Amino acid sequence: MKLIDIHVHGGYGVNFNTSDKQEIKELLNKFYNRGIVAVCPTLVGDDIKSLRNRFKLFREIKNESNHCQSAIIGLHLEGTFLNPQKPGIQDKKVFLEPNIENFTELAKGFEDIIKIVTLAPELDKNNKLTNYLEKKNIKTHAGHTLSKNKGNTSATTHHFNAMPPINHRGENLALDSLFDNETYCEIIADGIHVSKNMLKLFFKTKDKSKIILVSDALPAAHSEKEIIFCAKKINSKGMDKQGTLAGCVMFLDEIIKNAVKNSIFSPKDIKKYAFENPLKHLCLKDEEIGNLA
Numbered sequence: 001m002k003l004i005d006i007h008v009h010g011g012y013g014v015n016f017n018t019s020d021k022q023e024i025k026e027l028l029n030k031f032y033n034r035g036i037v038a039v040c041p042t043l044v045g046d047d048i049k050s051l052r053n054r055f056k057l058f059r060e061i062k063n064e065s066n067h068c069q070s071a072i073i074g075l076h077l078e079g080t081f082l083n084p085q086k087p088g089i090q091d092k093k094v095f096l097e098p099n100i101e102n103f104t105e106l107a108k109g110f111e112d113i114i115k116i117v118t119l120a121p122e123l124d125k126n127n128k129l130t131n132y133l134e135k136k137n138i139k140t141h142a143g144h145t146l147s148k149n150k151g152n153t154s155a156t157t158h159h160f161n162a163m164p165p166i167n168h169r170g171e172n173l174a175l176d177s178l179f180d181n182e183t184y185c186e187i188i189a190d191g192i193h194v195s196k197n198m199l200k201l202f203f204k205t206k207d208k209s210k211i212i213l214v215s216d217a218l219p220a221a222h223s224e225k226e227i228i229f230c231a232k233k234i235n236s237k238g239m240d241k242q243g244t245l246a247g248c249v250m251f252l253d254e255i256i257k258n259a260v261k262n263s264i265f266s267p268k269d270i271k272k273y274a275f276e277n278p279l280k281h282l283c284l285k286d287e288e289i290g291n292l293a
Helices: 019-032 048-063 100-107 125-135 173-179 194-203 254-259 267-281 287-292
Strands: 001-007 037-045 075-081 114-119 141-142 184-187 211-213 228-231 231-236
Touching: 001 075, 001 254, 001 267, 019 037, 019 048, 037 114, 048 100, 048 173, 075 100, 100 125, 114 125, 125 141, 173 194, 184 194, 211 254, 211 267, 254 267
Parallel strands: 001 037, 037 075, 075 114, 114 141, 184 211
Antiparallel strands: 228 231
């Protein structure tokens, strides 16, 4: 079965933020052999110069892609426009205010390689950056946020994680998005980022056409070495020394297999959650699909 992962940081010791072209190409080959035929390499926060160098590198890799490696759909920028009060594992020192000026300084000339931007809606004044990006066909996801609502974003990043917990009173991003049939929700179904019972509730509640399975896989996935991620040491369980989850140490195919085994969702829905919905959400054109056809 063909799978698409729109939120993945690396694997087998390869880090999308720091590894070289050959290492990344080898990782894309390994992903393809696992059935993950396309990805949005996800970059955590860094200084502007370093990120622009990454944009250039991934554009080159995308243009050099072949039929034996996972296709690069475009980049997912997760670590730049977040709320410093909800950084997760990421370094809040490199966060930027989510506005058009900062995005332009960061991404001018590379808008074509960027497909998703995660941001904190409460910091995007009058939804100006969100609206600007959506007009450029760059999807915006609400994540690492204290917002009570999604603003004008079109999806949530790793639903439930790094956002206010569900409350039975008032507006709530995590709860309200479950019932909003216009909003896509990324979900890490590994049973660690979200408990099994909450996963079952999510899959029973959320419109099936708006669920996107992601891995949030770390460079630590299938690596025996302790890794450095966001300038922190991350162990084999995907945590720093304080026990903060940095991401997942399973790949998307493994997460799906484990979730089906635990009756989180039905095998008949895998294609929708991990292939069809990502394609629809990202509004991919035929020429962008490449070897997925």
